[in-house]
Amino acid sequence: MTMEMEVTLAFSEEQAELLEVAQSFCRDKSPIPTVRRLIEDELGYDPGVWAEMARLGWLGIAVPEEFGGSGLSLAEVVPVVEQMGRRLMGGPFVSTTLAAQALLVGGAEVQKSVILPGICAGKAATLALTEPHGDWDLAHIETSATETDGKFKLTGVKIFVVDAMSAEWIIVSVMKNGEPALIIIDRASLPENALRREVVADETRRSFRLQLDGLIVAADAFLDTARARETLTHLDLATSLLLSAEACGGAASCIDYTVEYLNTRKQFGKLIGSYQSLKHPIVDAHVAYELARSHLYSAASVFGRQGEGEIAARMAKSEAAEALAFAADRAIQFHGGFGFTYQCDAQLYRRRGMWCEYQYGDGSYQRAKLAKLML
Amino acid sequence: MSEISQKELDGFRADARAWFSENVPAKPEFMMPLTFMEVGTDQQFDFLRGWQKKVYEAGYLGAAWPKKYGGGGLAQALQDIATQEMYRAGGPIMLNAIGLNWAGPLILDMGTDEQRNQYIKGILSAEDIWCQGFSEPDHGSDLGAAQTRAVRDGDDYVINGSKIWTTQGNYAKYMILLARTNPDAQRKYDGLSFFLAPMTVPGVDTVPIRKLTGEYGFTQTFFTDARIPATTLMGGEGKGWQVAMRTLEYERGARGGQAGGYVMVYPDVSKVVDLAKRAMRNGRPAFDDPAIRERLVKLLTTYRGLKLNSTRALIAPLVRDRPLSLPLSAKLVRSEFYREINQLAMAMQGPHGAYYVGEPEAYDDAIWQRSYLNSFSATIGGGTSQIQHNIIGEHVLGLPKS
Ligand SMILES: Cc1cc2nc3c(=O)[nH]c(=O)nc-3n(C[C@H](O)[C@H](O)[C@H](O)COP(=O)(O)OP(=O)(O)OC[C@H]3O[C@@H](n4cnc5c(N)ncnc54)[C@H](O)[C@@H]3O)c2cc1C
Numbered sequence: 026m027t028m029e030m031e032v033t034l035a036f037s038e039e040q041a042e043l044l045e046v047a048q049s050f051c052r053d054k055s056p057i058p059t060v061r062r063l064i065e066d067e068l069g070y071d072p073g074v075w076a077e078m079a080r081l082g083w084l085g086i087a088v089p090e091e092f093g094g095s096g097l098s099l100a101e102v103v104p105v106v107e108q109m110g111r112r113l114m115g116g117p118f119v120s121t122t123l124a125a126q127a128l129l130v131g132g133a134e135v136q137k138s139v140i141l142p143g144i145c146a147g148k149a150a151t152l153a154l155t156e157p158h159g160d161w162d163l164a165h166i167e168t169s170a171t172e173t174d175g176k177f178k179l180t181g182v183k184i185f186v187v188d189a190m191s192a193e194w195i196i197v198s199v200m201k202n203g204e205p206a207l208i209i210i211d212r213a214s215l216p217e218n219a220l221r222r223e224v225v226a227d228e229t230r231r232s233f234r235l236q237l238d239g240l241i242v243a244a245d246a247f248l249d250t251a252r253a254r255e256t257l258t259h260l261d262l263a264t265s266l267l268l269s270a271e272a273c274g275g276a277a278s279c280i281d282y283t284v285e286y287l288n289t290r291k292q293f294g295k296l297i298g299s300y301q302s303l304k305h306p307i308v309d310a311h312v313a314y315e316l317a318r319s320h321l322y323s324a325a326s327v328f329g330r331q332g333e334g335e336i337a338a339r340m341a342k343s344e345a346a347e348a349l350a351f352a353a354d355r356a357i358q359f360h361g362g363f364g365f366t367y368q369c370d371a372q373l374y375r376r377r378g379m380w381c382e383y384q385y386g387d388g389s390y391q392r393a394k395l396a397k398l399m400l
Numbered sequence: 401m402s403e404i405s406q407k408e409l410d411g412f413r414a415d416a417r418a419w420f421s422e423n424v425p426a427k428p429e430f431m432m433p434l435t436f437m438e439v440g441t442d443q444q445f446d447f448l449r450g451w452q453k454k455v456y457e458a459g460y461l462g463a464a465w466p467k468k469y470g471g472g473g474l475a476q477a478l479q480d481i482a483t484q485e486m487y488r489a490g491g492p493i494m495l496n497a498i499g500l501n502w503a504g505p506l507i508l509d510m511g512t513d514e515q516r517n518q519y520i521k522g523i524l525s526a527e528d529i530w531c532q533g534f535s536e537p538d539h540g541s542d543l544g545a546a547q548t549r550a551v552r553d554g555d556d557y558v559i560n561g562s563k564i565w566t567t568q569g570n571y572a573k574y575m576i577l578l579a580r581t582n583p584d585a586q587r588k589y590d591g592l593s594f595f596l597a598p599m600t601v602p603g604v605d606t607v608p609i610r611k612l613t614g615e616y617g618f619t620q621t622f623f624t625d626a627r628i629p630a631t632t633l634m635g636g637e638g639k640g641w642q643v644a645m646r647t648l649e650y651e652r653g654a655r656g657g658q659a660g661g662y663v664m665v666y667p668d669v670s671k672v673v674d675l676a677k678r679a680m681r682n683g684r685p686a687f688d689d690p691a692i693r694e695r696l697v698k699l700l701t702t703y704r705g706l707k708l709n710s711t712r713a714l715i716a717p718l719v720r721d722r723p724l725s726l727p728l729s730a731k732l733v734r735s736e737f738y739r740e741i742n743q744l745a746m747a748m749q750g751p752h753g754a755y756y757v758g759e760p761e762a763y764d765d766a767i768w769q770r771s772y773l774n775s776f777s778a779t780i781g782g783g784t785s786q787i788q789h790n791i792i793g794e795h796v797l798g799l800p801k802s
Contacts, residue, residue: 032704034711041717277721284797298799305789311797312729319708320701322718340701392697393690399700400673400687 033333034319035326039097044104046081048111055112057370060229063115068191069231070116078118079147088125092141099126099263100325103270107321110274113373115229117149117188119267124150126263127196131207131248131256140194140209150194152260153183153235161386163198163257168237170199170206175244177201177208179237185384189220189233196248197237198257207248207256215240227380229373262335264385265342266328269321272345272381276314276352279374283307283356290361303359310352317344332398339395343388350378404475416482419458420489425451435664436497437567437777440616445571448495452526455661460486461494462524462659465508470521471659479660486661497663498567499523499530502647503576503596505657510634510643515596519574524659531572533563533579533597533621534644540565541787543578544589544641548623550579552637555630557581557595559603559623565781569606569619572599578644581637592640596632603627613773651782664778666738667771669703672696672745679748679763686748699741706733725796732788735778742772 054074063069078084086102088094102122109118125144128137144150154163168181179199189195195210219240223232248256284307287298297303324337353374357364364371382388428447433439439448455461460482465471472479494500504523507515522528539545548561559579566575577597585591599606603626606619635643650658676687676696686692712718713726745768746753755762757770779785793799 032707032711034708034715036715036718044717280797284799287799296800298793299802301786301789301802304793304799304802305786307797307799308789308792311725311792312733315709315725315729316702316705316733318718319705319712322712322715323704323708340704344701344705389694392694392701395697395701396693399697400676400693 032323033327034323036322037100039101040104040325043086043101044108047083047105047108050077050081051108051112051114055109055114057113057373060113060115060373064228069229070114070191075116075118075149076147078116079145082145083118084121084125084147085141085145087122088129088141088145092137093145094141099266099328103266103321103325106267106270107274110271110377111278113229113275113278113377115231117151117191119271120151120188120192121149122267123152123260123263124192124194124196127152127207127248127256127260128209130259131252132209133245133249135245136209136248143193148193149188149191150196151186151188151192153186153189153195153197154257154260155183155185155384157182157184161390163261164205164254166198166200166205168197168199170201170208170242172201177242177244177246179208179240179242181237183235183237184223185225186220186233186235188231189235190222190231195235197235198253201247201250204250205253205257206250207253208242208246209248210240210242210246225380226376228376230380259329261385262328262338265338265391266321266324268381268385269317269324269338269341269345272349272378273314273318273321275374275377275381276310276317276345276349279349279352279356279371280307280311280314282370282374283310283352283359286360297359306355307352307359310348310355313344313348313351317341317348320344336395336398339386339391339398342386343391343395346378346382347388349374350382353378404477409477409481412478413481413485416460416485417488419460420485420491423454423458424486424489424491432492434493434667434771434774435777436493436495437617437781438615438774439495439568439571440611445495445568448492449526449529451492452495452661455486455491455494456524456526461500461661462504462520465504465520465524465659466516469508469516470524476656483660483662487665493663493665494526494659494661495568495663496523496526496529498532498572498576499528499574500659500661501663502532502650503530503574504659505650506576506634506643506647507596508657509646511596514631519596522573528573529568529571531566531569531575531599531621533566533575533577535563535565537562537564537620541784543644544592546578546580546592547583548577548579549583550577550581550593550595552581552630553627556627557630557633559597559626559628561623563621563623565609565618566606566621567618567781569599569621570608575599575621576647578640581640585638589641590638592644593637594634594640594643595628596634597626597628598632601626601628612776613770666734667742669700669741672741672748675745675763675768676748679750679752681748681750686750692744692748695744695747699737699744702733702737703741706730706737709733722796725792728796729788729792731778731782732785732792735775736785739772739775739779742768742775746772 085094086097087099090096170177192212197208219236220233225232290297320341324341327334327337356371360369363369439445459472463472463474463479464476467473507519550557550559575597577595580591581593582591603624605622608616608619679686709726755766757766
């Protein structure tokens with residue numbers, strides 16, 4: 026029985042090191058006033074900090090050494106993303122890491138050797154997979170690439186293309202001859218107005234709608250078509266993993282933030298944290314976060330393993346996103362009138378939670394998938 | 401302690417495996433208790449007592465307790481192996497839970513040599529059953545307010561009052577007893593003392609209490625001028641609360657030293673999935689009902705999370721933020737999980753969910769219904785889930801006392 030199989034949670038020395046470095050880096054670079062300042066900023070992150078992250082080698086953690094990376098895996102990216110999530114740090118780190126994953130799994134040699142070193146050096150990239158129909162199944166693609174004179178004409182729209190304005194490259198899923206395929210586009214080659222910034226609840230994010238109609242790409246823009254399905258599956262799970270990391274980090278600091286208030290605010294002559302109708306739900310949030318974090322690091326350790334890897338990643342995604350959503354929902358309530366203000370950080374966490382939950386499959390969706398895998 | 405070679409470990413494991421596969425008893429006619437709190441008939445009691453004795457005599461219980469008091473004098477790692485092999489072979493539970501897990505370690509840690517000689521062997525062999533006299537009719541969660549009186553009189557203490565929910569109280573020869581020696585102490589906690597009280601003296605009466613399942617398993621225990629020797633006092637007068645808290649640390653595994661084995665077996669979660677395939681709900685197998693599937697997967701996710709939590713608890717960098725968090729939350733999460741999964745198992749059965757043990761038409765002889773009712777033993781006993789929330793809130797998150 027699948028559920029009785031041994032569960033795995035390993036933690037490498039590299040993970041431990043990255044966790045420690047990322048913890049202090051993100052704390053220093055992304056205090057809440059900075060997060061709030063960057064919300065107002067068009068770019069949404071500090072290019073200086075981004076360059077430092079590249080110098081630290083973070084963009085190449087999961088990229089093989091031959092392409093300029095450190096040859097580790099996504100398991101080592103997880104603690105970094107978790108700590109960024111903890112500080113609500115913006116920037117194209119996750120999208121760029123995922124774009125690199127797309128190339129590693131499904132890219133042609135030449136694409137890898139041109140683009141991956143660029144990514145490791147600090148050039149951003151992103152994915153354009155989600156479509157207006159809203160289906161979380163990444164193989165449901167209505168955008169099409171039609172061949173004319175050895176070139177390909179695109180028709181369709183992508184939504185939730187994160188960090189598109191900072192990205193040098195955008196990897197887009199399309200249907201070609203009735204089969205999924207991935208193409209890589211230079212963002213600079215897009216016509217003006219192809220990208221429109223979307224209004225998303227999580228204001229630390231920069232998300233775009235990408236109008237592809239009429240765009241023409243050459244045949245060498247395609248990633249290896251034979252591996253497109255495999256690549257999409259990989260991206261689905263890799264995204265789940267990294268969103269879980271972000272959500273776990275967010276849940277941890279949201280709980281800290283709320284506990285701090287429960288320990289200082291007084292009503293009826295008592296600290297409000299002494300009231301069990303506040304204490305017990307925040308404990309529930311904390312317990313849910315701890316479970317989610319165990320799932321996260323388990324998913325990190327078995328990522329990529331047939332069967333087991335998918336189960337772990339989907340569990341992590343459902344648990345972590347729901348833990349953050351719950352913690353932040355209660356955080357608003359437990360701050361009373363102040364919780365209803367823009368100034369209270371509870372809204373930052375709740376908005377972040379909406380992103381993590383509704384992108385790439387919410388809890389119910391993941392559980393329906395898990396039912397098929399496990400029962 | 402000197403390092404044990406892998407060869408020695410492997411050899412011990414092989415012997416234990418062989419022994420348990422040969423000696424684990426066949427399933428008896430009667431219902432086998434899944435926890436030490438479910439021992440309700442003499443038949444069950446005798447069966448489990450015999451089993452514990454046999455395991456002990458084979459050297460697989462108390463293997464790491466000192467030899468001169470009746471233990472095996474071996475390394476803890478070997479006892480752990482024996483416990484694993486017992487579990488693997490599906491061995492029944494150890495009966496004498498309070499002795500093996502609480503009283504025994506306490507006596508080894510804090511007791512006199514005389515006490516160790518007197519009690520340890522009987523704990524291991526199940527000759528002497530132990531019970532716990534903490535809760536009272538009027539003081540349960542608020543244990544510190546316990547009122548059972550202990551008054552010094554010459555070489556004795558005279559006990560008056562009543563304890564309740566005493567698991568195996570009717571079988572016990574000894575009780576770890578929390579009683580009030582000083583009713584005028586400024587802090588209620590400072591008026592308490594801790595005794596290794598004999599149950600066999602005049603003035604101690606136990607009355608069985610029927611549980612919600614209709615079965616038996618615990619008692620109310622009455623003390624009427626019961627005289628117990630002053631030498632049974634542990635930790636000094638007024639130090640009862642500290643000693644009681646120490647026993648809780650053994651219980652939570654925060655302090656080592658237990659005899660080994662296990663006193664609860666958890667129902668096999670995969671059997672719930674199996675039930676889902678058989679049980680009909682609204683005209684189709686529960687397995688095909690999306691609502692049931694979703695709840696089932698959610699619970700399986702929690703189940704796996706529990707296992708992963710105990711793995712993560714051993715990885716220092718991943719528990720640095722709040723080191724007490726995982727140990728202090730395990731009881732809450734686990735006990736609530738088992739309550740919920742039994743509840744789901746009933747929900748899978750449609751109208752049959754309303755059957756109970758003894759009805760021939762019930763699924764699995766209504767073991768799910770019975771298990772659901774029994775699951776409250778863990779959400780109430782040993783500190784209720786609400787109290788666990790308080791403990792986590794106060795000791796892990798640092799919130800003010802309620
Ligand atoms: C199967 C079983 C076996 C047991 N075995 C033993 C045994 O061997 N020896 C022994 O000494 N005891 C034993 N107990 C007793 C057990 O420890 C107590 O029942 C438990 O601590 C609760 O105390 P109580 O029954 O007085 O309930 P109460 O404390 O009266 O609680 C009633 C309700 O109020 C809630 N409550 C109480 N205080 C608070 C608070 N501060 N904040 C929020 N909610 C609160 C509780 O959660 C509960 O829901 C056993 C219990 C069971 C169920």
